[in-house]
Amino acid sequence: MELLDRYLQAVKRHLPWERQDDIIAELRANLEAQLEDKEAELGRPLTKEEAEEWLKHFGSPLQVAGRYQRQQYLIGPAVFPVYWFVLRLSLTWCAAIYMIAKAVEIAANGASAGAIIGAIAYLPWVLLINAAVVTLVFAGIEAAGTRYPGKCVPMAPMAPAWSPADLPPLGADGKKKPRSFAKALAEVIFGFLFLGWLLLVPHYPYLMFGPGAWYLASLPYKLAAVWWPFYWCCVTINSFELTWKTVDLVRGAWQGQKVLRHFAMHVLALILLGVLMTAPGRALFLLKNPAADAAKLGAQLATANKGVETGITIAFAIVVLQLVWGVGKLSVGAWRKRLAAAR
């Protein structure tokens, strides 16, 4: 029957090459036996339409051949939990490393809007490549496990060894213990002490540098004027936080997690770093006597200023990432809660 030959030829094209002749021979024997039975029942050969209908019922060549494949999925249920864990971990680290590397690169080469937009636009591709590589590796592990079941290490023992005793204590994951009154009180007391110390430092530098203060005073360098607004911003932020904590303590609201304050502190930290970034010429340290020392110490000082500027830019990027991460985590949590409530 020509139609059956054509059908088997089409199936053969999609079969694994090393077994295709054997499979086709068996399929042919089974189908021909079935055909004979059908024709004996009818007492005549099948018409072209009947033969087409019969083969159609058997399934498309691609579908039939697919069922003879050893493996019909990329990553099976035994490997999937480990794959999913590794994928999420690698994507998180990949995104973090990429953003820090790009922040350093941009800081070193001079920040421009184009460079920042380019770095952000390229991030999805980096994550996609990372996900593809992880998926390929795990597909390889799955394929090897399927093909050589006795020779490969089964996937279940690859799950990290664990003991119930090592499980994190209750509350360590999200629901933290409420803060004790003693802790809240100690924070306020030490906060006042710190603020007092901070206010005294400009008048008595040895409170910060110890005996080194006299040595620093003898150096030919001085702080740029931008350090004064930076200092007063520090004082304001500390006063703000201390006021907030004191009000909480007085109101009896020291327990609970202060999410809003946490974010407010991140924003204020950004302002603080932003103040330093506004220094004229990005010079945070200056020469006391430029006319006399510029030729000798100017280049050295410029290098030091550049290094400090890079450090501040990186710190700024890290705080922005922390803020984005925190807001994202909070949004996902709220969304999950809403979803759970809707169910």
Place this chain on the structure above:
Amino acid sequence: MTLSESLFENLRLELRRGCLTLAVLAQLKQEHYGYTLRKALASRGMEIEESTLYPLLRRLESQGLLTSEWREEEKRNKRFYRLSGEGEQIFARLLEEWNQINTAITNLL
């Protein structure tokens, strides 16, 4: 197909998958080739599509549960399957498991 029909179909296929293997192993205590095996199963109420049965036979053989040999019958070369020694042992254990599940389900209903 509605959502509930599609869900039922998925669950039905899941339920049948293991049963089919058990049925094939049970029937292959006697030697059969693909087509007669399918007919024998159908005559006992276990209908299996050809495109499911023939690859299943291959898989069970590659797992060592079946043995096969090519032999001529009625002027045609056919591949005959039957339970291997290991297949018999595994089948006995699976049957025991099946009976336990069956009893448990009957008790639950």
